[in-house]
Amino acid sequence: MLEVQHLSKTYGSGEAAVRVVDDLTFTVKEGEFVCIVGPSGCGKTTLLKMISGLMPATSGEASFDGELIAGVPETLALVFQEYTRSLLPWLTVSENIALPIKKKHKREDCERLTREALHAVGLDSFSDHYPWQLSGGMQQRVAIARALAYHPKVLLMDEPFASVDAQTRSDLEDLMLGLRAQFGITVVLVTHDIDESVYLADRVVVLGPSPTRVVEIVDINLPQPRDQITTKELHEFANLRGHVMRLIKQRVDSRNGAATLS
Ligand SMILES: Nc1ncnc2c1ncn2[C@@H]1O[C@H](COP(=O)(O)OP(=O)(O)O)[C@@H](O)[C@H]1O
Ligand SMILES: [Mg+2]
Numbered sequence: 001m002l003e004v005q006h007l008s009k010t011y012g013s014g015e016a017a018v019r020v021v022d023d024l025t026f027t028v029k030e031g032e033f034v035c036i037v038g039p040s041g042c043g044k045t046t047l048l049k050m051i052s053g054l055m056p057a058t059s060g061e062a063s064f065d066g067e068l069i070a071g072v073p074e075t076l077a078l079v080f081q082e083y084t085r086s087l088l089p090w091l092t093v094s095e096n097i098a099l100p101i102k103k104k105h106k107r108e109d110c111e112r113l114t115r116e117a118l119h120a121v122g123l124d125s126f127s128d129h130y131p132w133q134l135s136g137g138m139q140q141r142v143a144i145a146r147a148l149a150y151h152p153k154v155l156l157m158d159e160p161f162a163s164v165d166a167q168t169r170s171d172l173e174d175l176m177l178g179l180r181a182q183f184g185i186t187v188v189l190v191t192h193d194i195d196e197s198v199y200l201a202d203r204v205v206v207l208g209p210s211p212t213r214v215v216e217i218v219d220i221n222l223p224q225p226r227d228q229i230t231t232k233e234l235h236e237f238a239n240l241r242g243h244v245m246r247l248i249k250q251r252v253d254s255r256n257g258a259a260t261l262s
Contacts, residue, residue: 001186002028002051002154006060009046020046022211023060028154028188033180035197036190037244038207039252044190047212048158051188052078064154077152081159083139087131087146094118094127097146117149120179137168141175148179157189161196170228173200177226194248198240199226206244208251215247 009021020043028034038044049055051062053072062069064076080086087096097114105113118124121141131139140160147155157176161169173196180187191197197204198220206215220240222231231237 001030001065002188003063004051004060005062007047007050007057007062008059009043009050009055010058019211021050021057022213024207024212024214025060026205026214026217028186030153030186031184033177033187033189033200033202034205035201035203036188036205036207037194037197037248038192038212039209039248040192042207042210043212044192044207045158047207048078048156048188048190052076052156075153077147077150077155079140079143079147079155079157079160081162083131083136083143083163086143087139089130089132092128092130093123093134093142096131096142097149100146101149113149113151114145117145120148120182121145121175135168137164137172140164140172144172144175144179148183148185152185154186154188157187159191160189162191162193169196174226174228176200181225194241194244195232198222198237198244199228199231204240204244206247208248209255215251218244218247 004027005025007021007024008019010017010019012018024047036044036047050057051069053069064073088099091099094114097117098110101110101113118127121144123138123141123145126134126138131142134142161172164172176187177200179185189200201220204218204220206218207213208215218240222234222236222240
């Protein structure tokens with residue numbers, strides 16, 4: 001469904017040119033939950049911006065349902081870390097959710113889609129609140145509802161739970177697993193949190209430090225439904241987590257070693 005081939009990005013030009021993303025190739029199948037994990041600053045947001053058509057690649061290509069991505073495809077929805085910047089403070093929760101779908105649908109349909117999305121994230125009774133009247137975790141639920149109301153084929157998420165406390169974070173992780181089970185949506189979630197990537201994903205694409213490359217694509221064969229306690233108690237979970245951690249640590253250590261030698 002989503003195909004990324006030899007994707008690279010260099011910021012700047014001439015002497016100031018910095019390669020950030022280096023020849024990434026991977027695919028995402030329909031209905032799959034794929035996490036992309038890599039150290040901070042390795043180029044994860046850069047990668048998502050290219051996949052979502054917000055920024056052109058320097059070379060390589062990303063295609064969606066067989067069509068090259070140029071400009072933001074209508075069938076993609078994005079959720080960012082900074083919910084405070086993605087929701088409009090002067091609109092209510094339901095107005096925020098309805099905003100991107102208003103042009104496409106009649107008023108009644110818009111209202112129904114908004115109601116369904118709010119219900120899916122457990123915020124039925126907050127439709128007339130303003131974002132600033134809600135906690136961070138609730139605002140992120142609104143951002144997720146807005147993406148769901150859009151009925152995207154792929155939901156792209158950039159460190160969506162990095163700005164909330166640990167308890168809220170686990171709640172939101174489980175919300176995503178539930179939504180995926182309920183609606184069969186395809187999710188690509190970027191995170192620097194190894195535990196989170198292993199807990200959520202069917203497959204984890206492990207990225208190395210900048211200029212980032214795919215280090216390994218790890219299949220996560222943990223049983224579904226996942227559970228914050230029992231899944232994380234499994235030996236298999238500890239093994240996978242250790243494996244991904246080692247892959248990233250080795251790459252970061254060898255880069256730092258190389259930097260001290262040169
Ligand atoms: N618009 C830009 N121009 C120049 N450099 C950038 C730009 N955006 C990001 N970078 C640099 O690219 C690298 C990767 O950034 P980013 O994709 O945000 O990483 P991540 O999301 O993994 O933390 C960083 O070193 C960052 O400073
Ligand atoms: Mg980022």
